[in-house]
Amino acid sequence: MKSSFDIGVLGPLHLRSGDSIPTPTAPKERELLALLLMNSGRVVPISTMIDELWPERPPKTAITALQTYVLNIRRSLSIALGLHGPDVRTELLLTKNKGYVFHTETCDFDLTQYHDLVLAGRRALRDGERNLAVGLLRQAEGLWRGAPLSDVDQGSPLRAEIAGLEQSRSAARALRIQAELHLGHHQFLLAELAELTAEYPFDENLHGSYMEALRRSGRRDKALEVYQRLHRSMAEQIGLEPCQELQILRREIERSLAPAPEYERSVPCGFPASSITVSRYPT
Known part of the structure; x- marks a missing residue:
């Protein structure tokens, strides 16, 4: 896996590896990938994916269509990262427990970086290190490039994930502002x-x-x-x-x-x- 693989969801959807940009252009593939990334490291059941992509009346071919979307995403990742198809299926975008899971541990993922910085900022506050906490929480805020996944269609599951993320941002910002007032x-x-x-x-x-x-x-x-x-x-x-x-x-x-x-x-x-x-x- 190339360590230069960058993924961004804190703004428009963004994937880049060197000069390659494996971000899907098809709307439903983008939406599916966004849902997987927002649940990074967790299995997203097929039923949740169907609710996301076809909230009212799923077609009879919904599962087949999902498999095709996943196949296309894997193929794009394989080409961009220079990996064999089986490696992508076993290291990055896995089939598991009647669903799919996207692993981002080896990627530069802005959402992971954001959560790590907020956690470190909270720990610094608990330890009474307000200056350090302010710096960490400001770094976390600086990762945001706009509204999360602003260029992706969003169904109910994805909107719920984004709402939770926005609440996290609001809470972290409030902590940082209070710390700055204390300082x-x-x-x-x-x-x-x-x-x-x-x-x-x-x-x-x-x-x-x-x-x-x-x-x-x-x-x-x-x-x-x-x-x-x-x-x-x-x-x-x-x-x-x-x-x-x-x-x-x-x-x-x-x-x-x-x-x-x-x-x-x-x-x-x-x-x-x-x-x-x-x-x-x-x-």
């Missing part, structure tokens, strides 16, 4: 969070992080504007209010903006409450 990178985060809250108008975690970054940057009025925009959008479009944590954050910011009371009460340390003095101006 005092609030000014650095402002532009990114402005873009993200515009892209994900109902993501409460992102809005909370944006409000916190604005508050720490001394832009408390702007932080309240972010909250009000989210509140208005949620009320109008989904009939909900922001979560309790955001409401608490909003009230904290409002209190910090409230004018100081006209009278200041002070209790000198060690004196009883009856000796409280009231002064119009601080002394």
